[in-house]
Amino acid sequence: MRRGYLASGFLALALAAGFGGAAAAQDTIKLGFIAERAGGYAAYGIPNYNGSRLAIKKINEAGGVTVDGKQYDLELVVRDSRTDERQASAAAVELISDVGVNFLFGAIGRLAPVVLQLSEANGVIYFTSSSSAAAQIDQTKHMVITIPPVPVRVGLTAKGARQIFPDAKSVAFLLRQEATTEELLEPMQEGFKAQGFEIAAVEVYPEGATDLSASLTRIRATKPDLLFTGWDIEPVVLAARTNEEIDAAPRLFSYAVSCRNVQKAGFTRPFAANILAGANLDNPSTPEARQLAEEYKAFVGEKDPDNLYAVMWNYDFYFLLAAAIEKAGTFTDTDKVIKAMQQIEYQGVAGPIGIDEKNRAYYGLDFCYVADSKANPEIIHINP
Known part of the structure; x- marks a missing residue:
């Protein structure tokens, strides 16, 4: 991993100056974005x-990108997948073939592998937070994983659980059958074992199941200190609600959800989670995160928007890409842009951010903890 270049210039100005005026750019660099503004992923897709x-907007307000002395604005060309694989594929085809983008963002979760097939075949740099796509990292050249790689995420998750619940001795896993479970369940168990947890039980239930009472009754018999559940808000809320009724575990721990969402459901038990973001904008703990949270609220015109942590899945990487384009001196040669990105460490809202030689992001992650539904969330940042 090389870190010989520190992103600065317009990027620092963008962070410091907010929406300060800048000269108009002479041309545009198009970036594709596949949005989930409807369907099952909309809760995360919209933020x-x-x-x-x-x-x-902030990059352009701060002066855009300069390549060979010429100034460019960035243009986000958006197509919507509606959380549907076929529509995500059609959107990728249009953005790559018709619009001609060299850079692509979006398509959450299970949609990403569909998009990856098209982006990789066409030499398009694809930024994704999808664990399903990340499993293919060794077969790709132009995919950038915007969350730390699985070993780092697993290690941070188990480390966070140990730090937040230091007296917990055993953990039970309750997870929905899906691609993320297939990828992460075994390494997550190993990670928790490495932190001194005994695995009390493992229950995997069919996708679409709405009654978890049988699984949690079996878990209750093992008397775990901690119940681990995931990977998004619907199954977490279902598991937490049923756990309130069955009394299988006294505390809950999760992954890729926020404490705020669980609090809104009214649960009474201690809950913690790896929110899978470098900065928790729901409860910002740094000046940079507080500034971005306020700017985001003003931008969307909402006082209390949901799932702000999903903003961070891509946010800092637009600035990293802009710096890499300037360093590479090109936005058409994606091989040069990737190489430049591997040499940059950008000081973002989430702290120092870069990608390694396999195009995997590196940075620490925020965890949240609440004692009950009324407590103010505590934010804990865990570094690799």
Whole structure:
């Protein structure tokens, strides 16, 4: 991993100056974005989309990107997948073939592998937070994983659980059958074992199941100190609600959800989670995160928007890409842009951010903890 270049210039200005005026650019660099503004991923897709729009606006307001002495604005060309694989594929075809983008963002979760097939075949740099796509990292050249790689995420998750619940001795896993479970369940168990947890039980239930009482009754018999559940808000809320009724575990821990969402459901038990973001904008703990949270609220015109952590899945990477384009001196040669990106460490809202030689992001992650539904969330940042 090389870190010989520190992103600065317009990027620092963008962070410091907010929406300060800048000279108009002479041309545009088109970036594709596949949005989930409807369907099952909309709760995350909307803030991810709006955060991307905000990042582009800030970069352009701060002067855009300069390549060979010429100034360019960035233009976000958006197509919507509606959380459907076929529509995501059609959107990728249009953006790559018709619009001609060299850079692509969006398509959450299970949609990403569909998009990856098209982006990789065409030499398009694809930025994604999808664990399903990340499993293919060794077979790709132009995919950038915007969350830390699985070993880092697993290690941070288990480390966070140990730090937040230091007296917990055993953990039970309750997870929905899906691609993320297939990828992460075994390494997550190993990670928790490495932190001194005993695995009390593992229950995987069919996708679409709405009654978890049988699984949690079996878990209750093992008397775990901690119940681990995931990977998005619907199954977490279902598991937490049923756990309130069955009394299988006294505390809950999750992954890729926010404490705020669980609090809104009214649960009474201690809950913690790896929110899978470098900065928790729902409860910002740094000046940079507080500034971005306020700017985002003003940008979307909402006082209390949901799932702000999803903003961070792409936000800092627009600035990293802009710096890499300037360093490479090109936005058409994606091989040069990737190489430049591997040499940059950008000081973003999430702290120092870069990608390694396999195009995997590196940065620490925020965790949240609440004692009950009324407590103010505590934010804990865990570094690799």
